Amino acid sequence: MKNIGKLGEELVGKWLELHNYDLWQQNWRCRWGEIDIIAQDRENKTITFVEVKTRSKNNWDENGLLAVDSTKQEKIIKTASMFLAKYSHLAELPCRFDVALVSYGKCLAQRRDNAKIDVKKNAQLTIGKPVIVEQYEFTIENYLKSAFELS
Numbered sequence: 267m268k269n270i271g272k273l274g275e276e277l278v279g280k281w282l283e284l285h286n287y288d289l290w291q292q293n294w295r296c297r298w299g300e301i302d303i304i305a306q307d308r309e310n311k312t313i314t315f316v317e318v319k320t321r322s323k324n325n326w327d328e329n330g331l332l333a334v335d336s337t338k339q340e341k342i343i344k345t346a347s348m349f350l351a352k353y354s355h356l357a358e359l360p361c362r363f364d365v366a367l368v369s370y371g372k373c374l375a376q377r378r379d380n381a382k383i384d385v386k387k388n389a390q391l392t393i394g395k396p397v398i399v400e401q402y403e404f405t406i407e408n409y410l411k412s413a414f415e416l417s
Contacts, residue, residue, distance in 0.1 A: 274320030274368040281391040298344040312360045315346045320368040329367035339414045365413040373403040
């Protein structure tokens with residue numbers, strides 16, 4: 267079984283593709299940290315740096331939103347700067363920092379057998395609507411565009 271966080275990231279990646287984005291990198295790392303997803307909006311060419319937070323249902327930190335504090339934002343911004351330095355031809359494009367909040371819980375066996383999907387295929391992904399992946403039920407609870415900005 268894959269790590270829960272990776273499954274949440276795959277789900278958000280598929281959602282982005284279904285919403286007119288090209289995925290460029292997943293789990294891009296440098297000395298400052300990691301960015302979960304780097305994508306580009308096909309329409310306006312905006313480079314989007316996405317932090318994905320996957321949490322169990324009824325968690326204490328608002329589905330991971332509280333974990334994206336100013337310290338985490340600084341790390342993401344520094345990491346994005348390193349990405350843009352490495353791929354300097356992208357540096358003139360508009361950039362945005364988004365946060366995706368995903369919840370999950372164990373799925374009952376009878377629901378799992380009737381509704382198993384392959385996230386990599388043509389799953390219908392809608393914010394707030396659960397999907398079943400392996401033995402878990404995942405829901406993209408919220409997708410926050412421009413969740414924070416360069417300071």
